[in-house]
Amino acid sequence: MAVIPATWDMYDLIQGVLQAPWYHMVFEVALVLLIVKIYISQSFSPEKTVLTDKEKETLVEEWVPEPLAPDVPDDHPILKSMEKYCIEGQNGKYVTVNGKSCINLASFNFLSMVGKKEIEDEALKALKVYGVGSCGPRGFYGTMDVHLHLEDDLAKFMNCEEAILYSYGFATIASAIPAYSKRGDIIYADENVGFAVQKGLTASRSHIRWFRHNDMEHLESLLIEQEKLDKKNPKKAKVTRRFIVVEGLYLNSGDICPLPKLVELKWKYKVRIFLEEAMSFGVLGQTGRGVTEHFEISPDHIDLIAASLETAIASTGGFCCGKKFIIDHQRLSGLGYCFSASQPPMLASAALQALKMLESKPRILVDLRENCERFHQKLMNMPGVKVIGDPISPIKHLMLAEPAGDPGLDVRTLEMVVDNAMNDGVALTVSRYLEPEEHLPKDPSIRLSVNCELTHEEIDRSADIISQSFQAVLGKLTTRSLDVSSPLNSVQQDNRSLKASR
Template sequence: MAVEDVIVEPWYMMQMVQAFLQAPVYHIVIEVLLIVWIIGLLFSKSYRIQERVQLTEKEKEDLLAEWQPEPLVPDTPEDHPALHPRVVSGKAGLKVVVDGKECLNLATLNFLGMLGNKRIEKAANSALYKYGVGSCGPRGFYGTVDVHLDLEDKLAKFTRTEEAILYAYGFATIASAIPAYSKRGDIVFCDEGACFAIQKGLLASRSKVVYFKHNDMEDLERLLKEQAKDDKKNPKKAAVTRRFVLVEGIYMNYGDIVPLPKLVELKYKYKVRIFIEESLSFGVLGDNGRGVTEHFGVPIEDIDLISANMEMSLASIGGFCCGDSFVIDHQRLSGQGYCFSASLPPMLSVAASEALLIMEEKPGIFEELRTRCKWLHAKLSSIPGLKVCGEPISPIMHLQLAAQSSRTEDTTKLETICNECMNQGVALTVARYLEGEEHLLPPPSIRIAVNVELTEDDINDATSVITNVAKMVL
């Protein structure tokens, strides 16, 4: 040990003792209490065992006798649709074979008739031989194939946005996009008639959800005004709170179109972001099928995010989102369906790309589709006992009972109509919902899907069958 250490150590101790003696009494008391508290934390248990009440043998027997176990699977009614499935053979094109009987197909969401298109099938088969069935991995790891990037580029150019991103499952597209942006503490103003995929996305976001009346912009503005008043009371919280408005281009459960110009007006007035789910309006509305923005002549830049699945107009599987680059890039790291799901099979990407090329080569197909929608809507509107819901140019229409009673009775009547129409060569389906989980359960209805390949004779024959069956049942 060095001589200096022997000299310094006693001096240092003396300085500490002197500082302790000169310190205020309250300072010493506080330090002692802190030391005692820390020692107490170190030796105390992290939990306390609560005293348990010991039951007698008689009490245990009584409790066991009262207990009634619930079944793992609840009893299913014998007439439940899941127990009596319809078996479809072959492709679900304009005509479909159901339970061995060929029917005119008004049930499949094949608006542009791309299912069974020979050109698309040839392109998909070529991709199958080149790439195999699937990529077997998420996009961010080893699941990105050149055809994915090619389709994303084509979708961005078609929608006139900066970028697009692909998802392997249509339902998961909007359900992943919502929680990628809206988090706990944010506010989402959503149409109460939004589809189930949107509802699942809202649940995953854990945001505050405020529902406005279906397609009612006045009610939305009322809620936005109320929120603006609350923001003024707490400006610090308002500064870090993001606000979104979530709608559908064409509503799956109702068949009507969102009044987009008024919505954009509210966006700039109340400083909110607009997300549009366009699964039904993409490939349907607008001169070139670009959707609700083209239909109303609204600049695409006014919309923050557009989402759509490719299972309606593009005869494929999966979905996509499109928008500004910084919006889309964010999903590549935070979109759950993108990050954690195996990527879209390459052959389905090629099929969607080919369908998109056909849409660009045949812009007149969209006007043809809307013409057939108007024909069918006019015919359905004249059926006694039924009322048609939805815009005349919407490819989705809902036939409801004009005189509604209980939900069970109405559903039974509509199912009877569908079954009898099926026997007479027209394939229809009752709209299905998850009762008990839907935010707003729509009235029972028959969901009608329009195909551009329908002829005027097909429409006349189908509506004639529906009219006769409705008269018989109602």
């Protein structure tokens, strides 16, 4: 074998260097110089400050630790309501408040599932078999056979391929949104969505584009605007996902979303739809399947449906349903699913029984719709009251037709109406919001919930009591406003002065 002289290797190296592009040589030299500079440079080490014992004692004396929890004002509405109202027993069609039996128009027991013997019996049977709780997330010995049965029944009921259970209704949509939408993606959200949806939007870190409540023209204008931007930067458009997030039945207004138009925009502008049905599941549609059934639209047109088991079904937790690959993704990415203890088996059994009752007794949905329409008609005739919500919606908001211009005053006025109505045997509640964290400030209102078991006499009596309570309170306020020395009038004068100074 011939031996190649070592000089040939050096010759080839020199030739390679000479033939290399000039910019390549510049880059190599700069890289070598940078490495040498980093190697010979000394790391920065700030001078250590040595304190004397006296200085240390002074710092310790001056240090004031922050409170473990922020101070809560004594007049906080939650604390006031806890002191004013004490509930005894179950929140059924009737509820006992401060020892007085009242017609319950405050809780979301739309189908009157609370207190049903069949549901309680199933829950007790499961309690004896499984105990109180699962004590673990679904992926860590928290999956019981009843969870799998409930997921299977919910998927079949909603005509979807698969369903996934969450142990907390609030966390369902709040976990589902960030499981799919990430930083850089775009979400078009109705500005009236509830707080759980808002938390999901925040957690996703996506770019949020708000459109006016149920205003499809405004939504389409935003989609057209984005379409123009995509044409300017097609490379970015390829990796940017787009979602529309709406509620089937809005908790904050009682309105139903225009789903047919949303589906039309979905296919026209290539976006995905996330539909939150916490209030519409078990309420809308001939069999309670929600807003998709209400508009006779196949669930296949919706990319993700999220719903709650804490309203019409009267259990705990929530679920998402859709295509198999959509649900499987949540089992690894839905934080509320992966890291929360699973739904207590006895409550999953209760939800299973409630779902069976809903399927076997569709008449309760007819009764609920008739009660909603009758109540709506009665409320529309009240003087001084503005009714917000769809006639067939079990959620209705009662607002002052002539607000004072100060939300604090309006809330106190509505609280007086609630107190008057409770004294006459009707339980109501003023809508509460986390004002600093809400996307938009909400107008003060009394939120009213309709039950399917209410009789016509109970509806008429409740409407009369609510009307009388409004008239009594507004009448007192009108009389007080004529008195310059009245506390209410002085508050109003202070507010006017403050606004004038601003």
